[in-house]
Amino acid sequence: MISAHLLAELTVFILAVFVGFEVISKVPTTLHTPLMSATNAIHGIVLVGAILVAGQADTPFAGIGGAIVGFFLVLLASLNVFGGYTVTERMLAMFKPRRPAPKPPADGAQ
Amino acid sequence: MNVVQAVANPVDIAYLITGILFILGLRYLSSPKTAVLGNRLSAVGMLIAVVATLTQGIVNWIVIGSALVVGAAIGILSAQRVKMTAMPQMVALFNGAGGGAAALVAAGELLKYVNSGTPITYDVSFTSVLSAVIGALSFAGSIIAFLKLQELMTGRPITYPAQQVVNALILLVILVSWGLVVAGVQPVLQWFWIALGASLVLGVLFVLPIGGADMPVVISLLNSFTGLAAASTGFVLGNNVLIISGALVGASGTLLTVLMGKAMNRSITNVLFGAFGAVKTSTAAGGAGHGGQNVRSVTPDDVAAMLAYANEVIVVPGYGMAVAQAQHSIRELADQLEKKGVAVKYAIHPVAGRMPGHMNVLLAEANVPYESLYDMDDINPEFERADVALVVGANDVTNPAAREDKNSPIYGMPILNVDKAQNVVVLKRSMASGFAGIDNPLYDDPKTVMLFGDAKKSIDSVVAGVKAL
Known part of the structure; x- marks a missing residue:
């Protein structure tokens, strides 16, 4: 039988899925690549799990070999987080509306 | 109370x-x-x-701290240096990293239980294998997608006999070992590792037969997988933030996957298992209009004149624009044309390129204002009014056979109706057929002219031509 604990978690999960569909369906197609990369960064949240598993005293990744696995684990998650946000920021900075476009800086290089 | x-x-x-x-x-x-x-x-x-x-209660500061710093450094540096055209493979890599991390988190948590002798509840056993399976699938699949996109291996589908049977057998191995973990059959860890290893293999095998043109679907799907893997580790750890975030990403990836499938009028199963674009270079159609006897080739100056005296030009970019890095030249051409009073619009097919919204990002990089980019449904009625449709490295998404020829493999796929424009200019490297290996009757159309060569060089010559007018 399903435990009360699991049921509570499932509730959170299902509601979050609905919120996700609702919010994402409003993202215009022109922003779909930044959306992918933004959600990419968000799943970097497994970094939280990585830190908990590899960092606490009862970590199963003990000894030299274990430490290497733990290091690799946190590294993957950290790469995901920092790379994801940086790439998204870079991409979004490129999306410009029509108005200010034709004027290059302000030193009248024209 | x-x-x-x-x-x-x-x-x-x-x-x-x-x-x-x-x-x-x-x-x-x-x-x-x-x-x-x-x-x-x-x-x-x-x-x-x-x-x-x-x-x-973190104690392993050296491991955590150094991994955080090194990961941040690699992540930030590579994210800053990557070219915009290489964005799909970058996204694939980060996605794989997240998936791999999720699988390892689940493995670590299960190990904790086994080491301490704590009885493993069904909640934990079920979801830890789930995280490991989806995470490993996503990790291995993303690596293959990366290799394909980076052209370190062929972008064509790789097929072999009994592919589906092999995949089904591996899936069976995963399900059985999963069941054994949940049932607590000793040694639990062994079954866990088998499930994880088999998922890695399945991840490789399921992306191998998928061709480059179907990458937008695969990338979206893998994104959704990593999200679900993260959510699943949330169940393992009893951590709500992981559950919420993973659910958001899973929803987003799923939505994009469905959108991409719809844009190609193909089911997700067909994309994943159809090996679309495998070596069937000549369609069985035979006979009529087979590749290029009526094709008219023109010079950049001809194209320049056509464009400069038009009222409205619609640019249709495709993956070829990304390959040639032609987005900046296109922007310059549009600037020159706008100076001469020509209205320039861009028509974006949902699956143009290698990931959702790929063309939009490249054009944004070249400072094309986003108001000038039009989705398929908004621009299609507009082609009739356009004097010239300028097709830059797009093929299958402009193929009228998708609308008219019931025998065509892409029949039913929504396309950009470039053939409704008064004139069509197609920039192409050669007469080789498009990714799907399907002839494009557009090229035989009397109002179509072809400008052969590298898209960037061709456009640069056209720009020079327009300036000289």
Whole structure:
């Protein structure tokens, strides 16, 4: 039988899925690549799990070999987080509306 | 009634704030004007979650700290240096990293239970294998997608006999060992590792037969997988922020996958298992209009004249534009044309390129204002009014056979109706057929002219021609 604990978690999960569909369906197609990369960064949240598993005293990744696995684990998650946000920021900075476009800086290089 | 209530753990409050910031961050992605703010809100949310987690009895500071710093350095540097045209493979890599991390988190947590001899509840056993399976699938699949996109291996589908049977057998191995873990059959860990290893193999095998043109679907799907893997580790660890974030990403990836499938009028199963674009270079159609006897080739100056004296030009970019890095030249051409009073619009097919919205990002990089980019449904009625449709490295998404020829493999796929324009100019490297290996009757159309060569060089010559007029 399903435990009360699991049921509570499932509730959170299902509601979050609905919120996700609702919010994402409003993202215009022109922003779909930044959306992918933004959600990419968000799943970097497994970094939280990585830190908990590899960092606490009862970590199963003990000894030299274990430490290497733990290091690799946190590294993957950290790469995901920092790379994801940086790439998204870079991409979004490129999306410009029509108005200010034709004027290059302000030193009248024209 | 006086009930003594347990006080909430401050860390859980921090996680709640993170969840809210993630949702708001995605909400602000609904407009290019607010999107940057959205991404920063999301990043702040992440920072809060990570800092809160670091207060949770962490002792292995050297391992955690060094891994964080090295990961951040590699992530930030590569994200800053990557070319915009290489964005799909970058996204694939980060996606794989997340998936691999999720699988390892699940493995670590299960190991903790086994080491300490704590009885493993069904909740934990079921979801830890789930995280490992989806995470490993996503990790291995993303690596193959990366190799294909980076052209370190062929972008064509790789097929072999009994492919589906092999995949089904591996899936069976995964399900059986999963069942054994949940049933607590000793040694539990062994079954766990078998499930994880088989998932890695399946991840490789399931992306191998998928061709480059179907990458937008695969990338979206893998994104969704990693999200679900992260959510699943949330169940393993009993951590709501992981569940919420993973669910958001899973929803987003699923939605994009479905959108991409619809844009090709193909089911997800067909994309995944159809090996679309495998070596069937000549369609069985035979006979009529087979590749290029009526094709008219022109010079850049001819094209320049056509464009400069037009009232309205619609540019149709495809993957060929990305390969040739022609987006900046196109922007320059549009500037020159606009100076002469020509209206320039861009028609974006949902699956043009290698990931959802790929063309939009490249054109944004070249400073094309996003108001000039039109979705398929908005621009299609406009082609009739356009004097010239300029097709730059797009093929299958402009193929009228999808509309007219019931025998065509792409029949039913929604296309950009470039053939309705008064004139069509197609920039192409050669007469080789498109990715799907299907002839394009557009090229035989009397109102179509072809400008052969590298798209960037061709456009640069056209720009020079327009300036000289």
